[in-house]
Amino acid sequence: MNTNLNKLRAIQFNAICTISALILSGASGMAAASILDPDDLQLQPARSMLLAQNTPSNIGKINNDLNLPKTGADVQITNTKSLTLKEAIDIAFRNNRDVQAARLAIDRDTAGIRSAQAAQALQIGLTSTLQNQGSPVIFGTQTTTSSNSNIQGQLQATYSILDAGRNSSSVRAAEEQVKFSKLDLLRIEQKLRGDVTTAYYDLQAADSSVIINQASITDAKRSLSDAQLQEKAGTGTKFDILRAQVQLATANQNLVNAQGQQQTARKNIAQILSVDNNTEFTAADAVSELGDWRYSLEDSIVLAYKKRPEIQQQLVNRSISEQQQIIAAAADSPQVSLFANYNLGKTLTDSTSAQDSYSLGAQLSWSFWDGGAARANSDRQKVNQEINENQLTTQRNQIRFEIERAYYSLGTNKKNITTATQSLQQAEESLKLARLRFQAGIGTQTDVIQAQTELATARGNRISAILNYNRALASLRVATVLVE
Incomplete structure (x- = not known):
């Protein structure tokens, strides 16, 4: 019994840590469309670099040569x-x-x-939420828990007329x-x-x-x-x-x-x-x-x-x-x-x-x-x-x-x-x-x-x-x- 209780507490502790990490990284658990794979976190620097290379500020950017001449022959007419x-x-x-x-x-x-x-066009958006609700056992001697998981999605369209x-x-x-x-x-x-x-x-x-x-x-x-x-x-x-x-x-x-x-x-x-x-x-x-x-x-x-x-x-x-x-x-x-x-x-x-x-x-x-x-x-x-x-x-x-x-x-x-x-x-x-x-x-x-x-x-x-x-x-x- 105590062994199962310890396992349950460990699972709950890991879940709390994971949720905290998502919050600190800017993710919203109530509005996430899908659950991130921890392996995907290794790809974030590469994605950020790719995004930076395609931002409008870098399109047609003029390259400047910062290598200064080192000898007189380099600046000779x-x-x-x-x-x-x-x-x-x-x-x-x-x-x-x-x-x-x-x-x-x-x-x-x-x-x-x-x-x-x-801004004048029809706006269409999709929101999806995946959540788990229950009564976690962190303190006390309760040995049973109740929880349920549900997924919800909303498709919304808006159009401004005035x-x-x-x-x-x-x-x-x-x-x-x-x-x-x-x-x-x-x-x-x-x-x-x-x-x-x-x-x-x-x-x-x-x-x-x-x-x-x-x-x-x-x-x-x-x-x-x-x-x-x-x-x-x-x-x-x-x-x-x-x-x-x-x-x-x-x-x-x-x-x-x-x-x-x-x-x-x-x-x-x-x-x-x-x-x-x-x-x-x-x-x-x-x-x-x-x-x-x-x-x-x-x-x-x-x-x-x-x-x-x-x-x-x-x-x-x-x-x-x-x-x-x-x-x-x-x-x-x-x-x-x-x-x-x-x-x-x-x-x-x-x-x-x-x-x-x-x-x-x-x-x-x-x-x-x-x-x-x-x-x-x-x-x-x-x-x-x-x-x-x-x-x-x-x-x-x-x-x-x-x-x-x-x-x-x-x-x-x-x-x-x-x-x-x-x-x-x-x-x-x-x-x-x-x-x-x-x-x-x-x-x-x-x-x-x-x-x-x-x-x-x-x-x-x-x-x-x-x-x-x-x-x-x-x-x-x-x-x-x-x-x-």
Whole structure:
């Protein structure tokens, strides 16, 4: 008798331990669909890892190489590539992390629409309970126990027919969020386009500066040769040679500085393009005017207002706040839903047959007093709408200033191109005449040096005017979201 009692107590003790373990692990004995096999607990880490690998936050995740270079050879420039402006923009769109993140945000928010739509659909759920009831013998001398085991299941379907606009507003808010994300992608792409274009024109300016300074060295060497010939012929002086040598040294120094700026410009565009640090880029496009702007200042401003993603984003934000206001106000409104339940139960310790039942009906829920929470949330969304309107005004003024600044710069540099081109032609002719006069003995070395300096300045002014014109033109195209 005592032996059987001890066995029964051991069984009861093990049962209590098992139930406690299930509770501590987050399982609910009253709502469990089935009893877990202890061997399955060994599979939980693997299942958790599999779940983590398939969560939306890891879809399309960008892998970063954290292995730092260890030798100088690892960071040495090993590749030089010449690329056009269009190729540079295409590379940036493929590699830029902000663009990739914006595209993933669109996928995430698109899934949010499906989630919001699911709340409007018919909801079906299954609940199953397996339980054992009895009078356990833990203390005392009782030798008999009574217990029974039963299993119950419930199939329930619900459908909301009145929700004060909560579900439909949730769907519309999710749709507006997708619009916002698409506009944000456009905004990021336009900003990236402007950054790449600016970096490319800086590279062109640096390359042109090197070419101009190389030409200045050629001119300085020629002047030095002329001075040496004049000195040998007895018509020149040592002073003229020294001045020509100083001019040549200055030209060499300017070339070194230009080459340093060229290296900086090449690394800058490589960084913007998000390519490997071992590649160096050169500009394949020649420096030239890239077209005309066919819109007036007023039309440009209106066009920017219509197409700029920043303006549209503020409008979308206001629409989202309006939908959120409806959702907040619906919290203290009546909610009506239809339901259907089917129940099935069976006692396992006797031979009685399973019992089933069903129920159909409608359910009304109404939180008519929530301490003012619904009203407060609704008022908060109204304030958000006012904030969006204020930001819209600020953004509109900023866009207008961008358009006006680029438009005036475009006109100014258009005139400067004409002036600089004429000045370049005059400077070239002036240098020719100064050399002829110096060779004929009626001019001075000072005239030649001055003419060389003016020619170098004229060359740089023309390049600067063309590139500044192109920068202004690109700024107008980016500001009005026009790609040509």
